[in-house]
Structure formats: structure tokens, C-alpha cells
Amino acid sequence: MTLIESTLDSIAEIGFARTSVSEIIDRAQLSRGMIHLHFGGKDALVEESAKYSSAKYYDSLNGLLKTAGSDPQESVEAIIRSDLSEEVLNKRTVSLWYAFRGESRERKAIAAYSDTRDARLRNLAFEAYLKIARQSGLPEPETTAKDATNGTLALLEGMWTDFLLHPESFDRGAAIRTIFRFLSALFPGYFDLDGAVLKAAARG
Amino acid sequence: MTLIESTLDSIAEIGFARTSVSEIIDRAQLSRGMIHLHFGGKDALVEESAKYSSAKYYDSLNGLLKTAGSDPQESVEAIIRSDLSEEVLNKRTVSLWYAFRGESRERKAIAAYSDTRDARLRNLAFEAYLKIARQSGLPEPETTAKDATNGTLALLEGMWTDFLLHPESFDRGAAIRTIFRFLSALFPGYFDLDGAVLKAAARG
DNA sequence: AAATAAAATGGATGATCGTCCATTTAGTGT
DNA sequence: ACACTAAATGGACGATCATCCATTTTATTT
Numbered sequence: 001m002t003l004i005e006s007t008l009d010s011i012a013e014i015g016f017a018r019t020s021v022s023e024i025i026d027r028a029q030l031s032r033g034m035i036h037l038h039f040g041g042k043d044a045l046v047e048e049s050a051k052y053s054s055a056k057y058y059d060s061l062n063g064l065l066k067t068a069g070s071d072p073q074e075s076v077e078a079i080i081r082s083d084l085s086e087e088v089l090n091k092r093t094v095s096l097w098y099a100f101r102g103e104s105r106e107r108k109a110i111a112a113y114s115d116t117r118d119a120r121l122r123n124l125a126f127e128a129y130l131k132i133a134r135q136s137g138l139p140e141p142e143t144t145a146k147d148a149t150n151g152t153l154a155l156l157e158g159m160w161t162d163f164l165l166h167p168e169s170f171d172r173g174a175a176i177r178t179i180f181r182f183l184s185a186l187f188p189g190y191f192d193l194d195g196a197v198l199k200a201a202a203r204g
Numbered sequence: 205m206t207l208i209e210s211t212l213d214s215i216a217e218i219g220f221a222r223t224s225v226s227e228i229i230d231r232a233q234l235s236r237g238m239i240h241l242h243f244g245g246k247d248a249l250v251e252e253s254a255k256y257s258s259a260k261y262y263d264s265l266n267g268l269l270k271t272a273g274s275d276p277q278e279s280v281e282a283i284i285r286s287d288l289s290e291e292v293l294n295k296r297t298v299s300l301w302y303a304f305r306g307e308s309r310e311r312k313a314i315a316a317y318s319d320t321r322d323a324r325l326r327n328l329a330f331e332a333y334l335k336i337a338r339q340s341g342l343p344e345p346e347t348t349a350k351d352a353t354n355g356t357l358a359l360l361e362g363m364w365t366d367f368l369l370h371p372e373s374f375d376r377g378a379a380i381r382t383i384f385r386f387l388s389a390l391f392p393g394y395f396d397l398d399g400a401v402l403k404a405a406a407r408g
Numbered sequence: 409a410a411a412t413a414a415a416a417t418g419g420a421t422g423a424t425c426g427t428c429c430a431t432t433t434a435g436t437g438t
Numbered sequence: 439a440c441a442c443t444a445a446a447t448g449g450a451c452g453a454t455c456a457t458c459c460a461t462t463t464t465a466t467t468t
Contacts, residue, residue: 015310017221021456031417033458042456095309101368102306105299106219115369147385150366154382157365158358164305165319178351178358185389225426235447237428246426 002028003035007049012095016103019046047109050100053093054113060088061121072128073187073196076152079125080179081195083156084172094164116160117153125149132190148186155179206232207239211253216299220307223250251313254304257297258317264292265325276332277391277400280356283329284383285399287320287360288376298368320364321357329353336394352390359383 006027010019021042025032039045061082068078082088097114104111129148133141159175177193184191191197210231214223225246229236243249265286272282286292301318308315333352337345363379380399387395394401 013310015307017307018310020454022454032419032456033417034415036457036459037416098302098308099306101365102303103219103221104302104369106217106222111369144385147382150378150382151359151386154359154362154366154379155355157362158360161305161361161365162354162358165308165315174354175358178354181348181351182355182386182390186386224424226424236426236449237447238445240427240429241446 003030003038003045004049004052007045008053008092008096011046011049011099012092016099047107050110050113053096053100057088057093057116058118064088065124069196069198071196071198072131073190074198075124075128076132076183076191077196079121080152080156080176084159084175086172089160089163089172091167094160094167097160098164117157122149122153125152129187132187136187136189144186148183151182152179155182207234207242207249208253208256211249212257212296212300215250215253215303216296220303251311254314254317257300257304261292261297261320262322268292269328273400273402275400275402276335277394278402279328279332280336280387280395281400283325284356284360284380288363288379290376293364293367293376295371298364298371301364302368321361326353326357329356333391336391340391340393348390352387355386356383359386 003024006024007019009027010023014023021032021035024042024045025034028034035042035045039048064082064085064087065075065078068075097116100110100114104114126145126149129145129152130141133144133148138144156179159179162175163170176195180191180193180195184193189197207228210228211223213231214227218227225236225239228246228249229238232238239246239249243252268286268289268291269279269282272279301320304314304318308318330349330353333349333356334345337348337352342348360383363383366379367374381397384395384397384399388397
């Protein structure tokens with residue numbers, strides 16, 4: 001575990017290319033042979049680290065999502081606020097995600113762990129949008145919900161990239177408001193610039 | 205030039221970590237000393253490669269943007285369609301972008317070249333949205349335009365990530381339609397699911 | 409306390425890394 | 439044809455890489 005944490009620290013701080021076995025064991029204060037003993041080799045350790053990092057992201061996200069209310073628009077708001085919260089989106093996590101993605105093309109095992117938007121999250125968003133689309137009587141609710149899901153996840157991805165490239169000037173509030181501006185246009189009555197609009201005001 | 209192309213080929217195909225001097229000169233069919241002679245060292249060559257790659261992206265984009273009509277919504281449509289066209293968004297370019305980004309935190313020179321959405325493009329989009337927001341009489345047109353700009357660029361970023369992680373199943377048409385669904389909600393009369401709505405139909 | 413098993417160590421190894429430069433090859437001017 | 443300059447070569451160098459295992463240390467059982 002300390003080896004995995006050290007590996008992640010190194011990747012986050014000095015990048016993939018510079019993360020060597022020596023660097024990792026120095027950080028972990030462990031001896032040279034431990035990587036081979038516990039993981040079989042550096043590549044396997046890196047893979048495990050990617051897996052662990054991914055699991056941690058989902059754990060954080062799931063923990064935050066539990067606070068969501070019952071209305072579909074509240075679920076959506078929870079996803080957005082969680083994914084842009086300091087706990088989930090910070091310098092370390094974003095460095096790790098992009099480091100792993102940079103190597104994901106050649107290492108499929110890593111690619112599998114570096115997709116932040118997995119099926120569960122996708123499905124959660126889709127179900128929420130589907131309810132909203134049906135309630136608001138939009139034509140083709142499935143297609144609308146699918147587009148809204150893809151768009152929301154893409155918007156979140158884009159905000160992450162913004163954070164990666166401009167961590168100092170990144171404004172969480174502005175990012176959230178931007179997303180809700182789009183959502184409030186797409187589903188008026190269900191969202192406004194501050195987030196979800198609760199049902200009493202939204203529907204009859 | 206052939207050294208830069210070989211460097212980019214290597215990074216795109218086998219990743220940053222595996223791109224060595226030997227790998228580059230093998231691909232370029234040049235001798236060992238050429239990197240030192242022409243660039244001073246490997247790091248400088250990589251930097252020049254990032255610069256070149258970035259310039260190529262903007263050249264492609266600018267070339268495609270020239271075909272845009274005069275209406276602001278046509279400019280926006282041109283940006284979106286160009287950024288998701290095969291010429292701009294393909295396996296090679298997306299591999300390169302994410303490889304450079306993965307190393308961008310530790311190497312600021314690379315970070316500068318790995319931001320796809322530079323000030324020019326941002327400004328172009330903002331001016332277009334500002335016109336639309338003013339024409340359609342929305343309150344706070346500047347804020348709306350700013351959000352629309354950030355959102356559009358974030359959406360494009362997100363679509364790129366989708367392409368990186370699922371290049372086989374990525375659907376350009378669906379990506380474009382998703383973006384226009386958001387825009388048509390935000391600026392009804394100016395966009396529909398297929399793109400820009402021309403002025404005769406949009407205004408009085 | 410002795411015997412045995414398990415965990416951890418760190419030096420040795422060969423491969424590969426990026427750099428550098430003495431030498432060779434190609435190009436230009438006389 | 440010769441002298442001279444510029445371009446290109448590729449081997450040598452020390453540094454660092456990941457791996458592996460003989461040895462030592464720690465823990466467990468008898």
C-alpha cells in the first residue's frame with residue numbers, strides 16, 4: 001500500500017517518465033527488492049496503482065453522491081458538484097488522471113482505469129435525465145436524455161482539463177454555473193444557474 | 205524536420221515514456237549525433253516537437269474555419285465541426301495531445317503548447333456568442349456569452365477525451381449533435397440539432 | 409531456547425539511457 | 439585536382455534503468 005501511494009505521489013509530482021524504481025523505493029523508504037517481491041515488477045505496480053487510484057476516485061464520488069435528494073435534478077446536481085469538489089478534483093488527482101491517460105494508448109490495462117466516467121455514473125445521469133425529459137414532456141425523451149448525459153460528462157471532462165492546464169486561475173463556482181446554464185436552458189424549470197430547482201416550484 | 209516527425213510518431217505510437225533517442229533516430233534513419241547537433245539534446249527536441257504539433261493543430265483549424273459564413277452562429281458551427289473533423293481529431297493527434305498533457309505539469313514549456321483552446325479561438329467564440337446573446341435580447345449578454353464560450357470549449361474537450369478512450373466506438377455525428385442540442389436550448393432560433401440556423405428564419 | 413518459516417534487504421547484473429566528440433563524408437570555392 | 443568548410447556519423451562514456459537473488463533479519467512454531 002505504501003508502495004502504491006509512493007508510486008502515485010511520484011507520478012503526480014514528477015510525471016510518468018521520471019518515475020523510476022529508485023524514485024519509488026526512496027519515497028516508500030523500502031528496499032529495492034520489495035517491488036519485485038510484492039508486485040512482480042514495476043509495470044505491475046504501476047497497474048495496481050492505476051487501479052487503486054481509480055477506485056479511490058469512485059469511492060470519493062460515491063460518498064458524496066449519497067447526499068443527493070430524491071429528485072432526478074438533485075441527482076444530477078450531486079454528480080456535478082461532487083465531480084468538481086476539492087475532494088475529487090485537485091492537483092494530485094488531476095495530475096494522476098492525465099498521466100495515466102497519456103500512457104493509456106499503449107497500455108490497455110491502464111486505459112481501463114483511466115476512464116473517469118464509468119457505466120454506473122453514466123447510467124445514474126441517464127436515468128435522472130430520462131425522468132426529467134419525460135416529466136417535462138419533451139419529444140424523444142430517450143435521445144434527449146442520452147445527449148444530456150453525454151454532454152454533462154463531456155462538460156465535466158472539459159472542466160477537468162481546464163483545471164489541469166490552469167490550476168491557479170480555475171474557478172469552481174464559474175465552472176458549476178456554466179454547466180447549470182446549459183442545463184437550465186435544456187430543462188427549464190428543473191435547473192437554474194445555482195443548480196437544481198425543486199419540484200414544488202418546477203411542476204404543477 | 206524529419207527528426208520532429210519521428211519524435212511525434214514515436215510519442216503517438218509508443219508513448220512518452222518509451223520514446224528514447226535510439227527510438228527516434230531509428231525512425232528517422234539518422235545518426236545518433238543529429239539530435240545533439242540540431243537541437244542540443246533530447247529535451248529540446250521534444251519541446252520543438254510539441255511546438256510544431258501545436259502549430260499544426262492551429263493551422264488545420266484555421267484552414268477549416270475560413271469556410272465559415274458571416275453569421276455568428278455559423279462561426280460557432282465552424283469551430284465545432286472543425287474541432288471534431290477527421291483532419292483535426294484523429295488517433296494520432298489525440299494521442300499526442302494527451303501524451304504532452306501527461307507531462308505538462310512538470311514541463312511548463314510543454315504545458316504552454318498543450319492547451320488546445322487558445323486565446324484566439326476563445327475570443328472568436330466569445331464574440332460570436334456575444335452577438336447572438338445581444339441580438340436575442342438575453343439579460344447579461346456578456347456573462348451568457350462567457351458561459352457559452354467556456355461550455356462549448358469544455359464540451360469539445362470532453363469529446364476529445366471520449367475519442368481518446370473509445371476511438372472505435374466514437375461517433376462524430378453524435379458528438380456534434382449533442383453539442384448543438386445544448387446550444388439550441390441556450391440560443392433557440394440560432395441553432396438546431398443540425399447546427400446553425402440562418403438569419404432569415406431566426407430574426408425578424 | 410532451538411528450529412523453522414516468512415519477510416525484507418541491498419548489492420550485482422546486464423541492458424539501455426542521453427550526451428558528446430574524434431573521425432569520416434559530402435559540399436563548396438579556387 | 440586541391441584545399442577548405444560544413445554536415446553527418448557512430449562508437450565510447452558514465453549514469454541510470456529494472457530485475458533478480460543470495461543473504462540477513464524478523465516472526466512463528468515446537
